[in-house]
Amino acid sequence: MSFTRQLSEMSASELNDAIDDTNFPQAHIISRGRNNSVCSTSSTSGTSSLADRVVAQPEETQPPSSTGSEEPAPINPNRPRLILKSSTSIPENDGTQSSLTPQTPRTSTTPGHENCTFHHDLELDHKPPTREALLPDMARSYRLLLGGLGENPDRQGLIKTPERAAKAMLYFTKGYDQNLEDVLNGAVFDEDHDEMVVVKDIEMFSMCEHHLVPFYGKVSIGYLPCNKILGLSKLARIVEIFSRRLQVQERLTKQIAVAVTQAVQPAGVAVVVEGVHMCMVMRGVQKINSKTVTSTMLGVFRDDPKTREEFLNLVNSK
Numbered sequence: 001m002s003f004t005r006q007l008s009e010m011s012a013s014e015l016n017d018a019i020d021d022t023n024f025p026q027a028h029i030i031s032r033g034r035n036n037s038v039c040s041t042s043s044t045s046g047t048s049s050l051a052d053r054v055v056a057q058p059e060e061t062q063p064p065s066s067t068g069s070e071e072p073a074p075i076n077p078n079r080p081r082l083i084l085k086s087s088t089s090i091p092e093n094d095g096t097q098s099s100l101t102p103q104t105p106r107t108s109t110t111p112g113h114e115n116c117t118f119h120h121d122l123e124l125d126h127k128p129p130t131r132e133a134l135l136p137d138m139a140r141s142y143r144l145l146l147g148g149l150g151e152n153p154d155r156q157g158l159i160k161t162p163e164r165a166a167k168a169m170l171y172f173t174k175g176y177d178q179n180l181e182d183v184l185n186g187a188v189f190d191e192d193h194d195e196m197v198v199v200k201d202i203e204m205f206s207m208c209e210h211h212l213v214p215f216y217g218k219v220s221i222g223y224l225p226c227n228k229i230l231g232l233s234k235l236a237r238i239v240e241i242f243s244r245r246l247q248v249q250e251r252l253t254k255q256i257a258v259a260v261t262q263a264v265q266p267a268g269v270a271v272v273v274e275g276v277h278m279c280m281v282m283r284g285v286q287k288i289n290s291k292t293v294t295s296t297m298l299g300v301f302r303d304d305p306k307t308r309e310e311f312l313n314l315v316n317s318k
């Protein structure tokens with residue numbers, strides 16, 4: 001598999017193949033002290049996984065910054081950044097054409113969507129002409145749905161429901177309208193900080209792609225910076241980009257971790273998502289107290305048990 005393409009061009013299964021075994025780090029624990037491992041992102045698994053896509057690169061072998069500006073001297077010259085082989089750093093927003101513009105054609109063949117560029121669920125950067133243009137078609141579909149339920153779509157209480165429902169669905173999936181570069185808005189700062197940054201309990205609302213019902217919960221993100229830190233709110237905004245789409249929780253978890261890696265090329269990223277799936281609560285198996293926990297550990301969080309433990313302790317502390 002070639003790993004020279006942009007993240008936005010990778011299919012869901014390709015991304016999963018690349019970082020699948022970064023989930024559930026218990027299976028990959030190795031004994032190494034933090035002082036040693038903090039400068040290492042070497043993978044403990046086979047070459048078809050994380051090591052192929054996410055590699056530690058010494059400063060001198062990093063791709064040049066897209067702005068051409070000088071990188072500051074590293075805090076620890078031995079600490080390589082966690083870099084996605086398939087991507088470059090997020091360029092500063094200079095108002096010109098995004099280097100993240102998708103190269104692949106859309107995959108949707110839905111009539112009326114010929115000009116839409118946003119039908120790849122992994123795209124970070126699609127800019128649909130206007131999703132509002134989808135409203136009339138969506139409203140018509142909801143009207144049919146109401147009729148299918150045996151309801152009278154023309155009764156007073158339902159007359160505006162198809163349009164309301166269409167607008168609500170557009171809101172629930174507004175992440176398709178967002179891209180990482182715009183969301184970051186240049187809030188990546190050079191900073192001599194090499195201790196863990198954790199933002200926890202970020203509320204998350206998403207839509208189960210299997211049943212089109214919500215799942216919700218909280219996301220905790222940690223990263224170990226390498227000279228660059230991210231505006232704190234941007235971590236929560238990254239959660240919004242990917243949660244406001246049709247999702248499965250596992251993919252959501254990975255996409256958040258990969259996006260943080262793209263944004264600041266840290267030494268490692270950790271993401272834990274705890275979700276309640278309404279498809280398991282209101283229907284189906286009807287387990288109202290069940291929670292699903294997923295995690296993605298990249299770089300030093302994956303390789304070093306102590307770093308991972310420090311993160312998990314911070315996340316689990318009240």
Ligand SMILES: Nc1nc2c(ncn2[C@@H]2O[C@H](COP(=O)(O)OP(=O)(O)OP(=O)(O)O)[C@@H](O)[C@H]2O)c(=O)[nH]1
Pocket residue numbers: 208209210247248249250277279280283284285
């Ligand atoms: N792995 C994963 N599965 C999910 C997620 N959201 C929903 N599902 C599952 O998707 C599966 C779909 O299974 P199906 O048997 O095709 O559908 P179903 O008959 O509605 O399944 P039940 O929910 O068991 O009634 C179910 O097991 C859901 O629990 C998610 O985020 N991740």
Ligand SMILES: [Zn+2]
Pocket residue numbers: 208209210211212213277278279280
């Ligand atoms: Zn579901």
